[in-house]
Amino acid sequence: MQEDFERGRVDAFFRRVAESIPVTNRPTSLVITHLLAERPAFLRGVARLSDVAAVLPKPRSINEAALREVSATMQVDQLDRRRFAEPEEVLAYVESRAAGRDLVLLDVGGYFAPTQEHLRTHFSGRLVGVVEDTENGHQRYADLDKVACPVFSVARSPLKDPEDYLVGQSVVFSTEALVRSRDNILNGRPACVIGYGKLGRSIAAMLHAKHVGVTVYDIDPVRRVQALSQGYRTAATLAEALAGAGVVVCATGNMALREEDFGRIANGAYVASVTSxxxxxxxxxxxGLYVKTAVEPHVTRYSRTGHYFYVLADGNAVNFLHGASVGAFILLVQAEILAALALLAANGGAPGMWEVPAEVRQSIAATWLTYFHEVS
Structure with missing residues (x-):
């Protein structure tokens, strides 16, 4: 919970960022977001640049106090990925909230990727563009045969590096807390980290700092070479990586474990994820293949004859159980999202994948340092 002076400082920071890119044609926005404790300040920043037609919280990351605060001033709607994969249902929803307007979609996880072409061609208003926050969502848009509008992605921004590093730490913290709830510890349990992107690297480093042996698996051989050079054991196949691992942390954002992989998980192993x-x-x-039994809060045992393992947080981002806080560093990414929104509103852009210019990122970082670190 933020103190009043902290809220004021965050609001002032976002106001400074919002004012740095003049917006003459104010668009309407639909905002998908993790509605965590600090998120109302970000949404107030979004409201400085656009008319917020609705906020759509990701279902498994909703802070009740934040929900009450946002609901008092903004429309809050339910988010459902299956519904949002249906072009006509998405179109009907968007029309109900923003008919005839210039619209920017703020996305977290590529929810609008399957339907963005349908929206562009059938929406009664104008689809100005999308701002995407996550690597998973970035991949969903980038993999499309045709990107129908400008998509600003902050997923690979250097301003996101601090967040990713700290999220990796929080994933290990929450994983260890749930393992300890079973009167077990991480030490003595070899770990398998699947995916060696920015999150996977942080997770591996945090586990190593706790004296846990780590095996890394990534489908990209370049990343396996990187992991090997940094002192980790690597595996050429997922089956080899899973063999004997007592903790499995999935950090790919793109289906780390499929049906045939679960049978290779060691008996008694704990499985954690960094995303939904x-x-x-x-x-x-x-x-129908395994019996599910809740053995502790947020720990589910999957068992069949001769085989059992535990899934943490129902397979969702385990760090959200403990707030997923990364401190003021999260504001860097949120500020870049505001900058991308402002750039779309000011200039639009051609269909395709876009990034915020380096000079804008530098300005955001300098402003952040002024407000949150280099205070005289």
Missing amino acids: SDDELELSALN
């Missing part, structure tokens, strides 16, 4: 289960784990394929 729909994106990282094919748990639905285990229905």
Whole structure:
């Protein structure tokens, strides 16, 4: 919970960022977001640059106090990935909230990727563009045969590096807390980290700092070479990586474990994820194959004859159980999202994948340092 002076400082920071890129044609926005404790300040920043038609909180990351605060001043709607994959349903929803307007979509996880072409061609207003926050969402848009509008991605921004590093730490913290709830510890349990992007690197480093042996698996051989050079054991196949691992942390954002992989997980192993289960784990394929038993809060035992393992947080981002806080560093990414929104509103752009210019990122970082670190 932020003190009043802290809220004021965050609001002032976002106001400074919002004012740095003049917006003459104020668009309407639909905002998908993790509605965590600090998020109302970000949404107030979005409201400085656009008319917020609705906020759509990601279902498994909602802080009740934040929800009450946002609901008092903004429309809050339910988010459903299956519904948002249906072009006509998405179109009907967007029309109900923003008919005839210039519209910017703030996305977290590529929810609008399957339907953005349909929206561009059938929406009664104008789809100005999309701002995407996550690597998973970045991939969803980049993999499309045709990107129908400008998509500003902050997923690979250097301003996101501090967040990713600290999120990796928080994933290990929450994983260890749940393992300890079973009267077990990480030490003595070899770990497998699947995915060696920015999050995977942070997770591996944090586990190593706790004296846990780490094996890294990534489908990209370049990343396996990087992991090997940094002192980790690597595996040429996922099956080899899973063999004997007592903790498995999935950090790909793109289906780390499928049905056939779960049978290779060692008995008694704990499985954790850095994102939603729909994106990282094919748990639905285990229905009827394994018996599910809740053994502790947020710890589920999957068992069948001769085999059992534990899934943490129902396969969703385990760090959200403990607030997923990364301190003021999260404001860097949120400020870049505001800058991308402002750039779309001011200039639009051609269809395709875009990034915020380096000089804008530098300005955001300098402003952040003024407000949150280099205070005289």
